[in-house]
Amino acid sequence: xxxxxxxxxxxxxAYLDALQAALPPDAVLTTYAQRxxxxxxxxxxxxxxxxxxxxxxxxxxxxxxxxxxxxxxxPVTPRGAGTGxxxxxxxxxxxxxxxxxxxxxxxAIDVDNRRATVQAGVxxxxxxxxxxxxxLHFAPDPSSQSACTIGGNVAENSGGPHTLKQGVTVNHVLAxxxxxxDGEIIWLGSEFDExxxxxxxxxxxGTEGMLGVVTxxxxxxxxxxxxxxxxxxIFPSVRTASxxxxxxIGAGLLPAALEMLDQPMIRAVEAAxxxxxxxxxxxxxxxxxxxxxxSLNEEAEQVTVLLSRCGATTVTLAANAAxxxxxxxARKKAIGAVGRLAPSKVTMDGVIPxxxxxxxxxxxxxxxxxxxxxxxxxxxxxxxxxxxILLFDERNPxxxxxxxxxxxxxxxxxxxxxxxxxxxxxxxxEKREAVGFMFTDADLFAMAQWRxxxxxxxxxxxxxxxxxxxxxxxxxxxxxGKGGSR
Amino acid sequence: xxxxxxRSKTFEVDGIPPERVVCPEDxxxxxxxxxxxxxxxxxxxxxxxxxxxxxxxxxxxxHTALVCHGLRRTxxxxxxxxxxxVSAGYTLSEVNQRLAPSLQHxxxxxxxxxxxxxxxxxxxxxxxxxxxxxxxxxxxxxWCQVVTADGQRVESGARVVKSVAGFDLGKLHIGxxxxxxxxxxxxxKLAPRPQVRFLxxxxxxxxxxxxxxxAILREARLTPTIFTLGVQGPGxxxxxxxxxxxxxxxxxxxxxxxxxxxxACANAGxxxxxxxxxERADAVLQDHLSLRQQGNFCLRVIVLPDRVAPxxxxxMGLAVPPQYIAAEMENGIITVTWAxxxxxxxxxxxxxxxxxHDAKGTWRLDACPTAWKHTGLDVWGxxxxxxxxxxxxxxxxxxQGILAPGRSAGDE
Numbered sequence: 074x075x076x077x078x079x080x081x082x083x084x085x086x087a088y089l090d091a092l093q094a095a096l097p098p099d100a101v102l103t104t105y106a107q108r109x110x111x112x113x114x115x116x117x118x119x120x121x122x123x124x125x126x127x128x129x130x131x132x133x134x135x136x137x138x139x140x141x142x143x144x145x146x147x148p149v150t151p152r153g154a155g156t157g158x159x160x161x162x163x164x165x166x167x168x169x170x171x172x173x174x175x176x177x178x179x180x181a182i183d184v185d186n187r188r189a190t191v192q193a194g195v196x197x198x199x200x201x202x203x204x205x206x207x208x209l210h211f212a213p214d215p216s217s218q219s220a221c222t223i224g225g226n227v228a229e230n231s232g233g234p235h236t237l238k239q240g241v242t243v244n245h246v247l248a249x250x251x252x253x254x255d256g257e258i259i260w261l262g263s264e265f266d267e268x269x270x271x272x273x274x275x276x277x278x279g280t281e282g283m284l285g286v287v288t289x290x291x292x293x294x295x296x297x298x299x300x301x302x303x304x305x306x307i308f309p310s311v312r313t314a315s316x317x318x319x320x321x322i323g324a325g326l327l328p329a330a331l332e333m334l335d336q337p338m339i340r341a342v343e344a345a346x347x348x349x350x351x352x353x354x355x356x357x358x359x360x361x362x363x364x365x366x367x368s369l370n371e372e373a374e375q376v377t378v379l380l381s382r383c384g385a386t387t388v389t390l391a392a393n394a395a396x397x398x399x400x401x402x403a404r405k406k407a408i409g410a411v412g413r414l415a416p417s418k419v420t421m422d423g424v425i426p427x428x429x430x431x432x433x434x435x436x437x438x439x440x441x442x443x444x445x446x447x448x449x450x451x452x453x454x455x456x457x458x459x460x461x462i463l464l465f466d467e468r469n470p471x472x473x474x475x476x477x478x479x480x481x482x483x484x485x486x487x488x489x490x491x492x493x494x495x496x497x498x499x500x501x502x503e504k505r506e507a508v509g510f511m512f513t514d515a516d517l518f519a520m521a522q523w524r525x526x527x528x529x530x531x532x533x534x535x536x537x538x539x540x541x542x543x544x545x546x547x548x549x550x551x552x553x554g555k556g557g558s559r
Numbered sequence: 560x561x562x563x564x565x566r567s568k569t570f571e572v573d574g575i576p577p578e579r580v581v582c583p584e585d586x587x588x589x590x591x592x593x594x595x596x597x598x599x600x601x602x603x604x605x606x607x608x609x610x611x612x613x614x615x616x617x618x619x620x621x622h623t624a625l626v627c628h629g630l631r632r633t634x635x636x637x638x639x640x641x642x643x644x645v646s647a648g649y650t651l652s653e654v655n656q657r658l659a660p661s662l663q664h665x666x667x668x669x670x671x672x673x674x675x676x677x678x679x680x681x682x683x684x685x686x687x688x689x690x691x692x693x694x695x696x697x698x699x700x701x702w703c704q705v706v707t708a709d710g711q712r713v714e715s716g717a718r719v720v721k722s723v724a725g726f727d728l729g730k731l732h733i734g735x736x737x738x739x740x741x742x743x744x745x746x747x748k749l750a751p752r753p754q755v756r757f758l759x760x761x762x763x764x765x766x767x768x769x770x771x772x773x774a775i776l777r778e779a780r781l782t783p784t785i786f787t788l789g790v791q792g793p794g795x796x797x798x799x800x801x802x803x804x805x806x807x808x809x810x811x812x813x814x815x816x817x818x819x820x821x822x823a824c825a826n827a828g829x830x831x832x833x834x835x836x837x838e839r840a841d842a843v844l845q846d847h848l849s850l851r852q853q854g855n856f857c858l859r860v861i862v863l864p865d866r867v868a869p870x871x872x873x874x875m876g877l878a879v880p881p882q883y884i885a886a887e888m889e890n891g892i893i894t895v896t897w898a899x900x901x902x903x904x905x906x907x908x909x910x911x912x913x914x915x916h917d918a919k920g921t922w923r924l925d926a927c928p929t930a931w932k933h934t935g936l937d938v939w940g941x942x943x944x945x946x947x948x949x950x951x952x953x954x955x956x957x958x959q960g961i962l963a964p965g966r967s968a969g970d971e
Contacts, residue, residue, distance in 0.1 A: 183863075185865045186864050186865055186891075208780065229723060230727070236721060237720075240694070240698060243727070244694065259945070259948070260944070261945060263921070264863060265863065265891060265921065266861070266890040266891055267684075267686075267890075268921065268945075269734075269859075269921065269922070269923035269939045269940040269968060270940075270945065270949055270968030271734070271735055271739070271949045272730045272731060275731070276726060276730045276731045278727070279723045279727055280726050299780045319639045322641060323638065323639060324751075325751035325752060325754065326751070327750075327751060364782060364808070364812065365781070365816070367809075367811045368809045368811060368812025371809040371811055371812070372809060425719065426639075427639065428637065428639035457719055457720065458721050492717065492719045493717035493722035493723075495724045496719075496722060496723065497723060500724060508724065511717065511724055511725065512715075512724075513713075515712065516714050519707060519711075519715070519956070522952075523728060523731075523952065525955060526948055526951045526955060
């Protein structure tokens with residue numbers, strides 16, 4: 074696919090001069106070697122080299138940079154830590170990339186009101202660690218939480234294993250400061266729990282950097298759970314493990330996390346880390362309950378009964394924090410473990426009604442087989458949020474193409490089952506054509522109008538989310554697979 | 560489609576009757592009606608059962624009352640997925656009655672849930688005391704279907720408990736009084752019904768005692784789902800106010816929390832709490848909600864949680880003290896009602912606004928006499944920069960200004 078270049082070369086010297094005047098010398102990266110680091114995020118199939126990368130430290134510097142970009146009509150791609158899995162912070166048309174990595178200050182912590190004000194580049198885990206002494210944490214915990222930034226979480230409306238009970242980023246952000254494409258600085262939301270009028274903030278979270286550059290956020294801090302119980306249950310099949318998930322939810326229990334690994338993933342984890350998981354197991358299920366110590370014993374008893382009733386062959390309950398960490402290792406190391414199986418991998422992200430887990434997992438397996446690809450699954454079973462990992466070699470163009478086709482087929486299967494093309498990774502570049510599986514032209518037109526409230530020129534993070542208009546490149550959603558209407 | 564003109568007085572908004580009342584029964588009829596209105600430049604104000612129609616500024620025009628209570632084609636409950644997709648015309652009470660056999664519910668309270676439709680709850684941004692434990696509709700809305708000002712059916716979100724596909728436009732319709740689109744259906748994340756539930760009422764003799772109680776309970780790391788203050792006006796008994804402390808879950812967990820509450824009350828100098836279980840607890844909470852709803856003048860004050868108690872104290876010191884104050888202690892949402900608007904004059908409002916400003920808070924006027932609105936009073940509170948973006952959005956989505964014109968924060 075061809076994209077318009079971000080900058081006419083004739084204007085480049087003046088443009089660079091303006092950027093260098095706006096920022097300290099070490100904050101403007103222009104050489105090929107410097108920029109190469111930024112040619113993709115953790116979704117490596119689509120790449121694009123930004124013309125310039127800037128690393129501001131303050132909102133004022135972002136504003137200065139945005140004014141330069143506006144003057145020279147340059148597209149802007151914001152980037153946090155680059156851990157995104159859908160190509161949301163890749164710059165396929167070149168242009169200016171703004172890395173928020175140096176905006177990493179926790180500005181204020183208000184313990185009594187359970188709020189924190191942070192710059193966008195603060196790392197998710199860093200914030201939780203900073204407020205842990207007060208018995209608080211920032212609840213969204215993506216798998217990349219040791220690296221991903223709060224700004225990135227806002228852009229993608231990130232979730233994590235504990236989404237089932239705690240919700241996603243939008244449930245934990247009270248306000249954001251944003252610099253718009255023309256350099257205007259705005260705040261959406263406030264330090265309050267609600268604000269009169271339209272909920273602009275709620276609809277701005279998860280817009281993948283397409284409205285403006287988020288520079289600060291006021292986030293809600295959540296008390297750490299007083300007590301936790303973590304189980305690892307082994308099942309003969311994904312079907313029986315899925316039935317256990319439904320039984321737990323159906324019994325009125327709301328675990329903090331319900332995470333599943335299928336057999337290929339169990340074998341990959343065992344091969345890499347030898348955690349002692351049985352290689353003949355069909356599925357492994359991690360169940361975490363949290364809450365008051367006084368409640369958990371009763372809930373744990375119920376869970377144990379349900380797991381056995383649904384055919385768990387073994388159930389292990391962590392006796393202490395160290396054992397809990399060990400049980401979580403299988404889940405946390407899973408993505409890394411499959412890295413040993415193939416030179417490249419793509420971690421997909423689809424959601425289905427959780428009651429349809431077995432049939433959709435079988436469909437995914439069939440799709441992978443039909444395209445001669447290997448697949449392993451690790452996913453948030455409680456949310457029905459699947460993460461099939463397709464294994465391939467990105468040096469083989471034929472295999473890359475098969476991954477694209479199989480990926481689209483998997484997303485279609487999720488939508489056909491009543492689900493969504495993404496639960497937490499975002500649409501980005503990866504799934505922009507699949508958006509048409511879910512939304513009509515009218516839906517997408519309303520979304521495009523929403524974007525225009527903030528960015529009438531469409532310079533903010535172009536080439537994302539909206540399907541490409543046939544023959545016209547980006548310009549608006551007018552041609553979706555859903556055929557335009559319902 | 561049922562067209563009904565004689566009832567137009569029933570559908571007055573701020574004293575203005577519509578020229579026409581229409582009662583569509585499905586989304587296609589809404590598409591047709593709004594499309595027709597759009598072609599002819601007719602203004603449309605959506606209605607549920609009218610429980611919250613006092614919210615909003617005076618309409619600039621009002622041709623058609625679009626009554627959505629008849630939108631009842633969809634009730635798609637997926638118990639294994641904890642989701643409900645429901646047409647906008649169902650009431651909260653119908654929804655929760657139908658969910659009850661599955662031991663699930665949509666955790667939202669209203670003074671009279673038989674009179675609040677799903678569409679109305681969303682359009683008015685309704686929230687209740689259990690927002691501490693269960694969040695608000697904003698936290699539970701997964702998917703939303705609306706008919707836009709040009710008569711298009713538009714959907715956003717997905718009917719599963721988690722999705723980030725596309726932009727989450729459903730959020731914009733919450734509290735927008737139908738000014739951005741007519742809500743026709745929605746999908747919610749449900750909550751399992753707890754094994755047991757209790758409501759404890761603790762009275763406190765002073766604001767200091769109330770503050771001590773809050774501090775002790777926080778220190779104890781309890782997990783109440785309701786932490787609400789109810790304060791009646793002067794002359795209503797010996798106590799300053801009542802703390803409503805709701806817990807739910809397992810019997811042992813609830814028992815532990817109630818024991819801790821009793822200890823905290825003793826240590827803070829409050830009276831021993833009264834405890835109500837199950838349906839009795841629901842009824843006691845319902846009484847509180849009814850008191851909250853009684854006023855003709857209802858102000859929603861929003862402050863930081865640590866400013867709640869001083870703000871209530873200041874409100875009670877006004878020349879005409881409120882009849883009732885309901886405060887969500889941990890969310891900073893204070894609903895203040897005055898019953899008698901003849902003695903509570905408009906002239907008092909500047910003092911109230913200054914007091915809120917001093918508390919670094921903001922406000923929204925949920926109900927007041929129409930005559931007050933005619934003075935130019937903006938029910939959406941003090942000006943703030945976001946309003947410019949709201950107006951821009953309203954203009955882009957409704958360029959003719961036919962949806963609830965003049966009523967929302969997005970109107971000039």
